Amino acid sequence: MDTLVVQVHPLEDSFNAAVLDAVIRGLHRARVQHRVVRLYDDPQPSLSGVSELIVVYPTWWGGQPARLLAWLQQTLGPYVDGPKVGKASPLSGVRHLAVVTTHGSSKLMNLAQGEPGLQTLKRVVLPLCAPGAQFEWLSLYKIDRTTESQRREFLEEVEARFATPHSEAGVTSATAPS
Incomplete structure (x- = not known):
């Protein structure tokens, strides 16, 4: 399995970078072969041979950062x-498509907004994956109101999740149409 981790954040010392590090630590623990691409460094990463895609990004204005949306549009739009x-x-x-993201708003506010980031990935990207592909969403809400302890707990949860291969973790959040 070739796992591609795509991270989208302009700052290398952000909390999002810590989230990426947690994903990588988990994949190392699980001995999963992977490669990491930062879209700000490589705006058109190769998807050749990828069987698992993990996307790490902050949710801004209710959805994906413009850099991620541009990549999705250029790569998948046609x-x-x-x-x-x-x-x-x-x-x-x-x-397997996994997303790890953070939100400034609460889960309730995100629901009231229609969960645009989640819906973009489930309704547009997931159907372009293999039939029956699994979808997983890990999110930290109200990040600007979390404590250091809560952020550390989220990072531990992310690392633990990726330390277990998704087939063993029982991921069933959503499935691509067969």
Whole structure:
């Protein structure tokens, strides 16, 4: 399995970087072969041979950062509403799509907004993955009102989650149509 971890944040010393480090530590513990791409350094990473995609980003203005949206649009747009509709997308080999994100707003506010970030990934990206692909969403809400202890607990949860291969973790948050 080739696991690609895509991180999207302009600052290398952000909490998002700590989240990325937690994902990487977990993957190392699970002995999962992986590669890491920071979209600010490599705006067009190769998706060739990827069977697991992990995306790490902060939720800004209710959704994904513009850099991530641009990458998704450039990479997947032609398969959604362009000349390649119906053809195998670059994600057609992805059997597991995981997202780790943070929000400034509460879970309730995010629900009231319609969960735009979650819905973009579940309704647009997941269907372009392999039939039956699993989807996983890990999120820390109200980050600007969390304590250091709560943030540390979230990082430990993220690391523990990726220290267990997703097939063993019983991930069933959502499934791509078969």
